[in-house]
Amino acid sequence: MLPKSQRRAYVRYNKGSKAIKFYNVATKNVLTARNYHFLNPVDPTPPEELAINMPRLENGGPIQCEGGENPPCKGGEEEGNTWKVIPKKRTASDLDLDIDLEEPQKTRGVRPDYKYMNDPFPDEEEARIIDVQEKAFAVIHDDDCNNLRKAKVSPEWPEWKQAIETELDQLKCMGTWKLVEKPPGVIPITNKFVFAKKRDKEGKLQKYKARLVAKGCAQCPGYDFLEMHSPVIRVETIRLLLAVAAKRKLYIHQIDIKGAYLNSILKEKVYMKQPEGYDDGTGCICLLIKTLYGLKQAGREWNHEFDSKMRKHRYACLQSDPCIYMWHIGEDFAIIAVWVDDLLIFATTINL
Amino acid sequence: MRTDVAKEWKVTDLGEPQKIIGIEITRSPECITISLSKYIKSILHKEGHEHCNPVSTPLDPNVQLVPNPDGEIRNCSNSFARLLGELQYVANTMQPDISYAVNRLASYTANPSLQHTTALKCMLRYLSGTRSLGIIYKADNKYPNFIGYTDASYANADKRKSILGYVFIASSGAITWSSKKQVTKALSLTEAEYIAMSEAA
Numbered sequence: 084m085l086p087k088s089q090r091r092a093y094v095r096y097n098k099g100s101k102a103i104k105f106y107n108v109a110t111k112n113v114l115t116a117r118n119y120h121f122l123n124p125v126d127p128t129p130p131e132e133l134a135i136n137m138p139r140l141e142n143g144g145p146i147q148c149e150g151g152e153n154p155p156c157k158g159g160e161e162e163g164n165t166w167k168v169i170p171k172k173r174t175a176s177d178l179d180l181d182i183d184l185e186e187p188q189k190t191r192g193v194r195p196d197y198k199y200m201n202d203p204f205p206d207e208e209e210a211r212i213i214d215v216q217e218k219a220f221a222v223i224h225d226d227d228c229n230n231l232r233k234a235k236v237s238p239e240w241p242e243w244k245q246a247i248e249t250e251l252d253q254l255k256c257m258g259t260w261k262l263v264e265k266p267p268g269v270i271p272i273t274n275k276f277v278f279a280k281k282r283d284k285e286g287k288l289q290k291y292k293a294r295l296v297a298k299g300c301a302q303c304p305g306y307d308f309l310e311m312h313s314p315v316i317r318v319e320t321i322r323l324l325l326a327v328a329a330k331r332k333l334y335i336h337q338i339d340i341k342g343a344y345l346n347s348i349l350k351e352k353v354y355m356k357q358p359e360g361y362d363d364g365t366g367c368i369c370l371l372i373k374t375l376y377g378l379k380q381a382g383r384e385w386n387h388e389f390d391s392k393m394r395k396h397r398y399a400c401l402q403s404d405p406c407i408y409m410w411h412i413g414e415d416f417a418i419i420a421v422w423v424d425d426l427l428i429f430a431t432t433i434n435l
Numbered sequence: 436m437r438t439d440v441a442k443e444w445k446v447t448d449l450g451e452p453q454k455i456i457g458i459e460i461t462r463s464p465e466c467i468t469i470s471l472s473k474y475i476k477s478i479l480h481k482e483g484h485e486h487c488n489p490v491s492t493p494l495d496p497n498v499q500l501v502p503n504p505d506g507e508i509r510n511c512s513n514s515f516a517r518l519l520g521e522l523q524y525v526a527n528t529m530q531p532d533i534s535y536a537v538n539r540l541a542s543y544t545a546n547p548s549l550q551h552t553t554a555l556k557c558m559l560r561y562l563s564g565t566r567s568l569g570i571i572y573k574a575d576n577k578y579p580n581f582i583g584y585t586d587a588s589y590a591n592a593d594k595r596k597s598i599l600g601y602v603f604i605a606s607s608g609a610i611t612w613s614s615k616k617q618v619t620k621a622l623s624l625t626e627a628e629y630i631a632m633s634e635a636a
Contacts, residue, residue: 318528319611321455322469322570326606329467329572330580335460337452341445392443419440425455426440 090122231276231360239291243278246293250276251361254295257345260355260369271354271368272301274377296377297355304379307353311379313386316406316422324420328429336428343424344381347388349374382423389421458528459569470569471529475562478521482559489564494536494554502593503548515547518555525562529569531602531612533558538614542593572608581605587617587631589624597621599631 091105094113102117234243254260265271274297281289302308328335340346355369356362374381390400398408398419408419417430440446452460461468479485519541526537536558543551585601592598597620602612615634621627 318456318458321458322608322610323605325460325467325469326572326608326610329574329608330576330606332574335452335462337449337455338440339447339449340440341447343444346444396439422456427452427455 088120093121234276234278242291243293246278246291247276247361250293250295251358253342254345257342257373259345259373259375260371262357262365262367263370265354265366265368269354269368271356272307273298273356273359274375275359294376295358297371297375299377299379299381302353302379307351308378308380309351311383313383314405316420317404320404320407321420321427324418324427324429331431333429333431334433336430338426338428340424340426344376344385345373347374347381347384348372349378349380349384351380353378385423393419465574467572468569469529470567471525472566472569475525475566478518478525479559479563479566482518484556484559484563487560487563490557490560491564493533493558493561494539495557498550498554500539500543500550500554502543503546505548515552515555516544519544522555522558522562530562530565531609532565533561534612535598535600535614538616539592542616570608572606574606578607583635585628585631585635587621587624587627589621589627592616595620597627597630599627599634601631601635
């Protein structure tokens, strides 16, 4: 175990994903983590000593002190979002103690009885926590501001507001979602605005850009998405094409597709809250029709969309690199190299 | 062709390509030059090496890289791996000359010692000297269309393994290259060279 890691109590496997849920005794939170390691615990110390040493926990909640043995937790059947844990008497050999390394004396040998605790965090709360963690690690550039609250207090708020409205107009125009009544049992994923200032080559400010992104981290694998892989071009291929272009004096042209991901249609049913700060107050939620930025499957669906449209126009895709599309008539030919929404077109004549 | 794409989606026409995935492209009638100078500059800026003195070799040939002599003291910070990953992108995209150095250092990522960190900083100094250089593809027909080279060293890596390298060149510019530790132990230099050739093929 690394010195940074901390001991936590295992709760259950997370629905659909490779993560586990664990319980943090110090903050009384249930959180999700993928980076974990099961411990074989140290010898359980006699319970008499322990009960004395844990006043905080006993005051704080309905936690029972079990004598001698540590009842291991076993995940109940997952049904919807509720879960319960069935404590069962067993030896201590196969469970992990909920000991925080900094305060080891508080909980050793004692487990809270999960039966009495409701899930303290519905999924959206977790998304908030993940978000906080992300922010803590994100490199904040001068140019970027990934928080609506921060943008509102910044002196450039009028520009940002304009950018947000442009983005919402684009989303509405593309028909990205429709508003529906919230079906029972559905937890919509949340969203946020990301802001960036676009600069040109000399570093001069070109425009303010805002983009609404869904928090794909809250999506459940197997429920909200199945596959998320999509091909990108190999860098060798770009270099080879450039070498050929130099020799054969091909025309090169670069095209960028606007709001590329918003063009493809979402197959799964994904519900999202209304845009952060632009809620109309009716309590409706958005049923996504098009893939919004931030969804796990957005890249894949966009590639499908692009591929089918290109095939319709009778471009042939290479087997060795699925991101190269070719087309030729006699001596003339054109090659398209695709990097998500950036296209490089190599052609023998300027008209192509 | 452009209209085909424009019919299906809203597009921004950028004209002559300037930059794709961080690669800067400049075109003149007789050649195409690609470089990665902005990306390298941003790495140097992040590491505070903007004004360092350039060195002439990416990896000092007089220093023999060895596994961490202090044993398995796990280094919790991943700064070594992060920086190495950034340099790996440079090595794979633009600079075949640091490919060997990056590959050698990458085998110590799990447990880097001071020696490896120093070597990495040395590589940054090398890059600060070469960051404006790029690959040039020339239009001139006197260069052969496609040509490849391979080479191998014999038993100079850890555990007596050999290191192979290859590069393929078209229109006088490198297209694809690699430098790797061989998987099997070669018993002779000839065998090592054969392994390199089959890897390149």
